[in-house]
Amino acid sequence: MNPDVTTFFGTYTPRLDEKGRLTLPARFRARLERGIVLTRGQENCIYGWTPEDFGEFSSRVRQLPFTHAGSRNFxxxxxxxMSEEMPDKQGRVSVPTVLRTWAGLDRxxxxxxxxxxxxxxxxxxxxxxxxSQEGPFADMTEEVMPGIF
Structure with missing residues (x-):
């Protein structure tokens, strides 16, 4: 498996420009050249998916029971x-105001x-x-992923 192609990994620190655009890390651009789906994420971050991966996720979400209040609210x-964005030639994507507000993004x-x-x-x-997560990650007292480690 080539992680550059199949897996997003790493940490990068781009800045939002004055128009609310984010320059995608160079390592991610080829995978996102056909677009990116931005959504609210847990812990008040923004999730960014390839259209294909978002489609797979959406298929799983469709299985949630709409009669369950938690499912409906989610x-x-x-x-x-949600917003579908297309990177420009410089690898920038617009981050809509509703998502910037959700994530508390400034620059x-x-x-x-x-x-x-x-x-x-x-x-x-x-x-x-x-x-907040470094200690729990280093000191895992319970097996989070049975059979993986």
């Missing part, structure tokens, strides 16, 4: 903030590869999240 929040951003998606964080929020 779908509403997740899809109401300093951190883009994190998270396997099948990227995550766009306010840099201060990312630093706080990462600091």
């Amino acid at each position: 779908v509403r929040m997740f899809f109401s903030g 300093a951003c951190t883009v994190v590869g998270a396997m099948d998606r990227i995550e766009i964080w306010d840099s201060t929020r990312w630093d706080e999240f990462q600091a």
